[in-house]
Amino acid sequence: MKSVPLKAYPRTQTRRGGAKKLRDAGRVPAIIYGRQAKPQNLEINAKEISDLIHHSISENLLVDLSVENDARAKRLAMVQEVQHHPLDGKVLHVDLHEVAENEKVIVQVPVETVGEAAGVKNSGGVLEHVMFKLKVRALPKDLPEQIIIDVSHLELGKAVHLGEIKAPAGVEILGDKGMPVVTVAMPRTEEEEAAATVPAEGVAAGDVEMIKEKKEDGEEGEAPAKGEKGAKPGEKAPAKGAEKGAAAAPEKGEKAAEKKPAEKKK
DSSP states (O other): OOOEEEEEEEOOOOSTTHHHHHHHTTEEEEEEEOSSSOOEEEEEEHHHHHHHHHTSSSSOOEEEEEETTOSSSOEEEEEEEEEEOTTTOOEEEEEEEEOOTTSOEEEEEEEEEESOOHHHHHHOOEEEESOSEEEEEEOGGGOOSOEEEEOTTOOTTOEEEGGGSOOOTTOEEOSOTTOEEEEEEOOOOHHHHHHHHSOOTTSOTTOOOOOOOOOOTTSOOSOOOTTOOOOOTTSOOOOTTHHHHHHHSOOTTOOOOOOOOOOOOO
């Protein structure tokens, strides 16, 4: 992977609200970290980093970073992570990982396919991506921007597995070699599509089922209701409505006192 130049500046706005002021000024906050130096807060020109990402095949960028007024003229770094605004897609934050030229790194590389699969062309199958990114290990200069797989030979019901992919020179593909990466499958019927989208019984779509364990009597649990006193240490908390029932119920063997009519005044 060819490195590209990137200019950065020591970050001055680090307090609360500083990131917004920084973005309003046309820069984005960033951080660089690695084993060679302590993490450092930086700021990068928003247009410059956006253009680099836009013209790159993936966000796996190798940059020759130059920081203003820094003791080192340049640092070799990988763009580790880019945070985007969920609505307009603007860059919000950039993580940079400083690397050494002679040290292998592990990154996720996107998978792309070329050719029309035989199972799609002749048998009406559907090409499915099981894995969209592959984990690879290589020296920074050998890192590929993407892994390309030729699927033109792929018949219906067949797959290209991880172990069958030929890695570029100097690159090691990591993971279970038996894992399928792309497959050619029969298209789903309407019934199968409907069954795949039906939520589990009793749980609405998009909800998370939560299970609470019922507490045994005597265990600490719910706080006493407003206006009620909690049980003393070592005593069981009365059941809900028990106090009211106990006050109203007569003792065993005793008769409930009859209410005498009030005497009339003469």
